[in-house]
Amino acid sequence: MKHTFLGYERPDGAVGVRNAVAVVSVMDNCNPVTRAVAQAVHGTVYLPGSYIRGQLGRDRQITLQATAGLCLNPNIAGVVLIGLEPRTTEELRALVAPSGKPVEAVDIQIAGGTIAAIAHGTRAAARIVRKVSAQRRTEFDLSRLRLGLECGGSDTTSGLASNPAIGVVTDRVIEAGGQAIITETSEFFGAEHLFAERAVDAAVRERFLSEITGLEQQIMALGIDLRGSNPTPDNIRGGLSTIEEKALGAMAKAGSAPLTAVLTYGESPRRPGLHFMAGPAPAVESITGLAAGGCQICLFSTGVGNPIGHPVSTVIKVSGNRNTLDGFSDNVDFDVSGIVERNQALDDAGSQLFDYLLAVASGELTTSEILDTRESAISRFGPSM
Amino acid sequence: MARAIVLHAADNVATLVDPGSKGEKVQLSGKGKGEAVLAADIPFGHKLATRAIARGEPILKYGKTIGSATGAIAAGEHVHVHNVEALRARGDKREAS
Numbered sequence: 241m242k243h244t245f246l247g248y249e250r251p252d253g254a255v256g257v258r259n260a261v262a263v264v265s266v267m268d269n270c271n272p273v274t275r276a277v278a279q280a281v282h283g284t285v286y287l288p289g290s291y292i293r294g295q296l297g298r299d300r301q302i303t304l305q306a307t308a309g310l311c312l313n314p315n316i317a318g319v320v321l322i323g324l325e326p327r328t329t330e331e332l333r334a335l336v337a338p339s340g341k342p343v344e345a346v347d348i349q350i351a352g353g354t355i356a357a358i359a360h361g362t363r364a365a366a367r368i369v370r371k372v373s374a375q376r377r378t379e380f381d382l383s384r385l386r387l388g389l390e391c392g393g394s395d396t397t398s399g400l401a402s403n404p405a406i407g408v409v410t411d412r413v414i415e416a417g418g419q420a421i422i423t424e425t426s427e428f429f430g431a432e433h434l435f436a437e438r439a440v441d442a443a444v445r446e447r448f449l450s451e452i453t454g455l456e457q458q459i460m461a462l463g464i465d466l467r468g469s470n471p472t473p474d475n476i477r478g479g480l481s482t483i484e485e486k487a488l489g490a491m492a493k494a495g496s497a498p499l500t501a502v503l504t505y506g507e508s509p510r511r512p513g514l515h516f517m518a519g520p521a522p523a524v525e526s527i528t529g530l531a532a533g534g535c536q537i538c539l540f541s542t543g544v545g546n547p548i549g550h551p552v553s554t555v556i557k558v559s560g561n562r563n564t565l566d567g568f569s570d571n572v573d574f575d576v577s578g579i580v581e582r583n584q585a586l587d588d589a590g591s592q593l594f595d596y597l598l599a600v601a602s603g604e605l606t607t608s609e610i611l612d613t614r615e616s617a618i619s620r621f622g623p624s625m
Numbered sequence: 626m627a628r629a630i631v632l633h634a635a636d637n638v639a640t641l642v643d644p645g646s647k648g649e650k651v652q653l654s655g656k657g658k659g660e661a662v663l664a665a666d667i668p669f670g671h672k673l674a675t676r677a678i679a680r681g682e683p684i685l686k687y688g689k690t691i692g693s694a695t696g697a698i699a700a701g702e703h704v705h706v707h708n709v710e711a712l713r714a715r716g717d718k719r720e721a722s
Contacts, residue, residue, distance in 0.1 A: 396640045396670040399687075400630060429713040430691065459714045466714035479640065479670035481684070481704065482711035485691035543670070563669060580630075580642050583654075 243416055245601035246377035247314075247384065247536075251340025254314035255384040257536045257554055257601045259375060261368045262316045263361065264307065265289030266323035266332050273346075273354050274322040277361035283369040284320075285551035290618040292328060299622030306506030306618045308335035309532030311343075313552045317372035318342040320365045322357065325349050342368045377603065383417030385601060386509065388530030388538035388553055389493040390423070392523035394471075395478020395543025399489020401560025401579040401589070402541035408590020409539060409597055410514070411495035419509050421533055422494045423517040423526055425455045426470055430484025431491045435516075439499045447502040451518040470521060478544040478561075493541060505619055506532030523548050525619045527555060532618070537601060539593075547571040549608020551616055556606050558593060571613065573606045626650050629673060631657025633688030638672040638704050640686075645673070664701035672704040684709050 247255040263278040264287040265271050271288045278286035287310055292303055311319045311332075318341050323329030329345050336343050344364035351357040387410060391398055410420045428435060432452040439445035459466055471480045480486050500513030506529050509515045519529040523546055527538050531553035538555045540546070545568035549555035559565055560576045574596055578584030600606055608614050627649055629639035634656045644667070645651055651661045657675060667673055672686070678698040683690040692709040702708070 396672070397642075400632075400640065400642075426714065430689070430711075434689075456714050460716045463716045464714075465717035467711055476706055479668070479672060479705070481672070481706050481709045482692040483713055484689070484711060485686060488687045488689055488691065561670070 243382040244379045245598050247380045248375050250314050255380045256314035258315040259317045260285045261318045262287050262311055263320045263365055266321055266329045267292035269324055270322045273357045276358045277365050280362045281365040284365050287616050294624035296625055302621055303618050306532040309506045310552050311336040312339050313531055313534055315536050315552055318368035321345040322361055323347045385413055385418045386535045387413050387420040388535030390527055390538050391490050391541040393542045393544045393546030394475050397561040398541050398543040401576045402558045403489055403492035404586050405576040405589045405593050406493045406539045406541055407495035409594045412594050414497040417512050419512055421515045421517050423519045424521040425451055425518050426521050427487050427490045428452050429487050431487035435491055448516055474544045505529045508534045520619050524615045524617045528616050528618055547613045549614045551614045555608045571607050626652050628652050630655040635688045636685045637676055637678050638686050639675050640672055641667055644669045662701050664699055665703045667703045674698045674700050674702050674704050676700050
């Protein structure tokens with residue numbers, strides 16, 4: 241059976257599951273103007289800037305590319321850049337413009353301060369929202385979907401139920417010719433040998449293993465005990481004792497497909513199939529990397545409960561913990577507790593989650609969108625100067 | 626009776642999917658069969674030892690090593706951060722290794 245969803249085609253051929261206009265800070269000192277513009281105009285999402293000013297080399301490049309990646313995500317129909325000065329703004333615009341999406345820019349120094357910049361930005365956002373609101377959803381093959389795979393607030397039910405149920409969906413999307421990205425480098429400590437076996441060739445295997453061992457060597461060189469941060473206090477409360485236990489459960493999100501390629505933080509895949517993105521484990525930074533890598537939807541597994549979503553990539557919260565589904569239900573989208581509580585077959589729970597994924601891809605809103613519990617932050621990879 | 630899931634035949638722990646009290650019987654399912662008796666109060670989602678585990682012995686879940694016992698653990702005991710340590714990313718132990 242051929243699976244489809246109703247999406248928005250972009251000028252570059254990508255297909256969005258949402259039709260938002262991004263109001264984006266070029267750098268962090270623009271955030272108050274950006275926030276005011278996004279609040280003033282319906283149909284926009286607020287993307288705060290992270291640093292840029294003072295960043296150097298690879299660190300600056302990753303921030304700039306990831307910011308561009310968020311604008312290039314197919315869920316974004318148009319872009320308003322809020323900058324301080326034109327040079328950096330134009331640098332970002334040059335990365336976004338080839339997509340063919342409408343892009344307007346306002347620079348606070350040139351506009352004449354915050355009040356004028358907010359006025360210019362608000363009019364620009366209103367123009368673009370009016371224009372893109374004319375677009376209608378049309379039917380697309382599932383192969384056009386790129387899934388992000390994330391877990392946060394994990395516990396032992398994550399490994400028993402929500403991660404493997406997500407793995408069933410991942411396999412289906414990849415079988416249909418789509419893409420999926422798993423990330424969170426440190427959450428492979430203790431499971432990497434199993435995942436490495438799935439690499440399509442020796443080069444991909446080596447690249448994957450070097451990301452894992454490289455991070456572990458950094459931790460060792462610093463003399464840090466990872467137990468100070470991972471598993472987190474709530475992971476431990478949820479019964480997870482070690483990073484190895486967490487990793488063996490987390491890997492199940494990636495289903496059983498071969499590992500096609502390894503990506504840097506915020507990088508977009510170029511081929512179908514399963515990808516690994518090197519990146520940090522905390523959810524906000526992690527889903528921001530996945531959104532910058534073009535994932536229209538993130539399947540987010542949670543055990544004890546994590547409320548956060550992302551303004552660009554639609555987040556689906558999946559839990560198999562009956563206590564969380566009972567006491568944290570405002571922030572959970574999908575219940576797979578039947579796997580734990582009623583011996584529900586994994587394939588059965590995965591099939592139901594797959595149907596829900598298609599409904600969300602076609603426009604059904606998720607809890608983090610409805611409650612606007614959304615946040616975006618790009619990771620840092622070096623110090624400011 | 627509280628329920629616990631064994632994920633692999635080689636495992637020496639089971640995951641409780643109900644809260645359990647000291648002295649309570651636990652029904653094992655999944656790759657494990659029979660019953661265990663809890664030697665401590667154990668919360669929902671936490672692990673119990675399905676057999677005696679010696680100090681330094683690997684803790685096995687999913688059939689894989691998830692850490693090492695920091696002391697002797699009796700069958701039915703709570704297996705968690707108080708008696709298990711991670712073996713990976715232990716920069717604090719680099720001098721010893």
